[in-house]
Amino acid sequence: MKAQEIIRDPNEAVIGLDAGDALRDAVFGRRAWKLAQLTALGLPVPAGFALSFGCVREIGAGGAMPALPDLGPPGRLHALRSSPGARAWSGPDALLDIGIGEAAIGALTERLGEAAALDRYRRFIAAFAHAVHGLDPEVFGSGREPGDAAGLRVRIADMLDVFASRCGTAFPQAPKDQLEAAARALARAWQGATARILREARGAPPDAGLGLIVQEMAPGTRAGPDGEGAIQTVDSRSGAPAFEGDFWRFETGYGRALGPRTRLALRDGAAEGGGGGPTLAEIAPDALSALGDACARIARGLGDAYRIAFVLQGGAVAILDAVPVRRNARAAVRIAVDLAKVGAIDRDQALLRIEPLSLVEHLHPQIDPAARRDVFGTGLGASPGAATGRLVFTAEAAQAAAARDEETILARVETSPEDIRGMHSARGVLTMRGGMTSHAAVIARGIGLPCVVGARELKLDAARRSLIAPDGRVFREGALVTLDGTRGEVMAGAPAMIAPELGGAFSELLDWADAARDLGVRANADTPGEARAARGFRVDGIGLCRTEHMFFAAERVGVMREMILAETEEARQAALDRLLPMQRADFVEIFEIMRGLPVTIRLLDPPLHEFLPGGPEEIAEFAAVTGLAAEVVTARARDLAEINPMLGMRGVRLGVVMPAIYAMQARAVFEAAIAVNRDARAPVVPEIMIPLVSANREVELVKARIDAVASAVEAEQDARLAYKLGVMVETPRAALRAGDLAASSAFLSFGTNDLTQMTYGLSRDDAGRFMRDYVNLGLFAEDPFRSLDLEGVGELMLIAASRGRARNPALTLGLCGEHGGDPPSVRFSKLAGFDYVSCSPFRVPIARLAAAQASLLVRAPAVSDDGA
Incomplete structure (x- = not known):
């Protein structure tokens, strides 16, 4: 067909595949749109036209066919393919070789030979009868097919008789009649109940449209090489450059499933599933080179890596389709980075293409x-x-x-x-x-x-x-x-x-993320080893150092227990004096690792009973080491037991009732900071955080004691200290009274684990027993301990942020619960105006990418309804 014969008005029922952007996917379907884009890139796409959703709907209901372009002289064959609004919705199977009839046999014989031409005619009769009239191909007989021209002519005559008797009409010989019948059949199939149920199961709306594509087919030659195949030039598992795909060579002219065919590798080692024999690179090197160039052109023009479906006729390439390359998470990162480096997309687009949670596959x-x-x-x-x-x-x-x-x-x-x-x-x-x-x-x-x-x-x-x-x-x-x-x-x-993969494209993508984001990402790190891991992930500091985890080492937990079980203040202080150098040494090492970056240290938080020996064997062993009677240890543990320890004597309440513990920890922090800052390298500014606060009066009391320790250490060490003091917002009351807390605090850090627990009235340790049932029943959209509850907990955080900053405009806001590594929670933190999020070290890359995406989306200009 001639290009000028095809209508290009996007409001019409029919449009040419060479219409460029005028062919819209919302009107003609995704596949038709893609073919128009490939044609606009100058690629060898067979000429054709598309029928719109409205047109297909009308002909499926029995309406008149629109005026169609001339299908050309006898022997010119066409394919009819479906073009739904989204590829995932699928569609009716294609019908190939429309145009074969008695008038076409002569022209096909010249190209293919008489037997191959007649065999193709025979196959089309069966395919047409099945697609249009629902006839089982077996009604035309089975068994070994005749191989010579005379036998094929007899067989075709018999098939035409069967067709007429079963369908009540003669087999249509005119190409336009064949096309109209096939188009109506595909349109009716799309509207059938089964097809509708299947596509709605794939996410299609009830009124999803179907377009149709009519394209010229390469008729094939006797000279060859003829065949069809698929190719992509990136590895689906790694994203690295590679030739993947295969090629089916036809022995008797081009056509899907027509006669004998042989599977060939694209080149040595590049076949999916093998093949043996010669490769496409050997029989048609120019074609393979052209296909590689086409993949590169499509990647630059459409901004993604594509897998191309193609045919060869006499070694000449024709491209039938292109779909994005299937890829795993690792390949997605490499592909996005490589596309940005060649200018097919920009760095921001590369960042926005990667799902942050998919980085897990690189990290572990x-x-x-x-x-x-x-x-x-x-x-x-x-x-x-x-x-x-x-x-x-x-x-x-x-x-x-x-x-x-x-x-x-x-x-x-x-x-x-x-x-x-x-x-x-x-x-x-x-x-x-x-x-x-x-x-x-x-x-x-x-x-x-x-x-x-x-x-x-x-x-x-x-x-x-x-x-x-x-x-x-x-x-x-x-x-x-x-x-x-x-x-x-x-x-x-x-x-x-x-194995994990932390270099190459992964590292480069995160460099771009750091350049794009304006939300800090810190790590929750409790030991020097975790701090070292966090620094390796290029954090902006430590947002939560849980000091209690420093006490569980074998050589320390015994001293901690002695402190807890002490019956006099003198005995307790003696145990704390032994713990001081242990904790100070940890802080020195962490500060050295994190030089130049903030380190937020949470004072002791858990209830003291967690440190005590549990069973009779542990109690007896501890008693033997300390010289205490087992009965005394048991009785003391019983005295410390609480009905609801997570809401009892923990957090700031420990600091208020047992001030010597917080005093020891503050001294360890300050002495470590002075020791590390004595040289001229980048200083560390520790941030001391008071946990589980509910009222500003608690902050004022603990702050006064900590300031006193700082003054004492400065006098003893003849040095000046720079530090900050803030609170961990974990109770609903603290969130509501954030304006009061901001008067005494340099920062508020939201401990969303406990804040979620207390807001919901859920035990975070026990909720796992029923949480899956709640999510499955739709009672919760997601486990609130996995992804932040924006409606409840999020509203408390917004209230706190607003009231805190109203009282103290310089107030730093952070999120340090496990939600700090959850991408939706990171986006919320950015929108809420927080300064940073903090998460486990191995979640840091996820948070860095999520923060970059949040920053990019916040900066993106608004788009009006008309696309301006």
């Missing part, structure tokens, strides 16, 4: 997607990544195995602070109880350990040291198991893994 080992997964238990994916190891059931067993260089998975009903050393020794952690902010989840995320919590269908038999699966399988200590902390699955055996 992952199970190979091709590996078999023998899943025997599921829970919440509390800390991403995958790990394989021998099953152990105690922290001591994990430590002993680590000493033998053996890798383990630590399984517990739930973890406690005393399990921390075992967690550090294991490769992964599994708990039967707990939620996204349980002890196991928080610690595992902090140290980058794969973790599955709340696997309530598994039964842990501590006495027999075994794990019982719902299917009855028993996994005893030493069994080889694998955790997938990304998907929340527990598997038998050791599936193949993919």
